[in-house]
Amino acid sequence: MSRTLEFDIIPRLVDVHRAPFPPGHPHADVEDALGSTDHRPSTRDVEDFVQLVLAREHLPAQAFVDALGQRGMSVETIYLDLLAPAAQHLNYLWAQDLCEFTQVTLGLARLQRLLHELSPSLGGGGQRPFRGNARRVLLLPACGEKQTFGLSMVAEFFHHAGWEVDRGHGPLDTQAVEFAQSEWFDVIGLAAGSETRLEPLRRSILDIRRLSRNKEVRVMVGGPIFAGHPERVKFVGADACGLDGKKAPVHAERLIALRLRNH
Template identity: 25%
Template sequence: MSQADTFTADLLEISASGYAALAAERLLAAHPQVAARFGADAVGAWKSALAQRIVELATALRLGEPELFRARVNWARRAFGAREVPESDLRASLEALAAVLAEELPAPARPGAAALLADALAVLDTPAESGDQLIDPATPQGRLALAYLAAVLEGDSRKGTELVLDAVNAGMPVRQAYLEVLVPAQREIGRLWHAGELGIVEEHVVTYTTERLMTLLAHRAERAAPNGKTVVCAAVAGNAHDIAVRVLADFFDIAGWRAVHLGASVPAAEMAAAVQYFDADLVVVSAALSVQLPKVADTIAALRRIEDRPVRIMVGGLAFSDAPGLWQKLGADGYATDAEAAVARGNELVSG
């Protein structure tokens, strides 16, 4: 990351709304068919979407990770396809944004932004990714996940809960119920929301039911003997989703740790205070979106400033999936892709 990229990232974040408004106006003026597709709300919708692209662009520049912006453009590409919006609209919006930034940014700030936007536009010249199948209906666990979702989405949370509890009572390990039923089901809900196939109300119902079910399952799990170690698990500030963090906390608890679940969107200072209050040996910080990664860096910096309680720091979450080596750049001690890997890595970090 160069000084020029840092300067550009700062400028983009500060002026995101203004640049987005200019790009939206340019887009709709040059492409009346786009304006017609979005109707009366076209300006507001595109201003919001382009402001998000600008913040994502700034994050990739700040962290020196172009892949983060490519991944977000691919995410938008899939969302456009799911909502049957022509991909040409996405291309046109990025071209409008590139033109505005080329005109409005100071000369030293232009090259970095232009390079990432050109790279993103090149992504659109490649075949679209098909996406991974989140639930496999050919497996018993996949069929259970689908049955669970169907019951909850039909308004029968009790039936969905009983389906999973019956499977556990019949011998399915709690870890398997988490990793092969509930986690895939929750990801499928995210996919359906992303595709515009369900709304926020349905997502909330499933998430609430899953959280309640996890509490019941955690009490049924066979626990290892206490190991005398404490882990604090939290979603970074700005990350409002804490299902993954709850899974982490439960898996550490099952493995014999004292697990403290702080929940969603925890500010850096509060996380550092919790480490001291609970005498934590390990902190696990989760981020779902790339734009939350600077907050992860802030949190790690706050944790490193604790003098009387040195603590090991591990990171995880979907935000890291597009740049697996980023955890080292941010200053963490480790990274894990899922809850089981997090427990194994946590044991290594604390015992090492």
């Protein structure tokens, strides 16, 4: 790891801060990938970034992100095209026994820290102030889910869209029902990453609709198990699948607008 950092990744990072490479230079492709607002981080950039995240010190990963921002890359792009794929790659390394659980835990904690530090810059002008009648959303992972970085990112987009966001304090299980019963939420978002969570999720959503303080609460679901599978969204009884980053608040507003239009 240290040799890779010293002789490959760190030199590429340093290159980002230098003047643009002339056409044909061996590292010109790196300049294109990291130095322009017209390009997104490549797969190699994400993999290199993950190695920085797994390094002993936090500063290299922070410097990598800072370099992207200094070159004009938007916070949204860093969120969606660097941090989110990095979290997915960490989970892949763990699933393939290429990385220890403690390393993945540390890496995800560092991504969470970077997400938090970037948060004030999201949307350019910071978050919108809460309205007196601000929408409220509850976001929770399915029972047994360990990795919740994606949901943290969704929470940031809701927060900066002017929503009041509640993340609870653990996996949903009965918690989502208890929250829905005791407090008013316009939307409840539940995330799941495994097909084994579908049946428990279906039962939770049934209980939410039956016991919710807001009898017309809208339920959104998200996670890889729903991608390209609308029948699963229907099976669990959700109103929509839309916990996919910056579009999540837009989907939620549409659900509320549709509810109001039907009255």
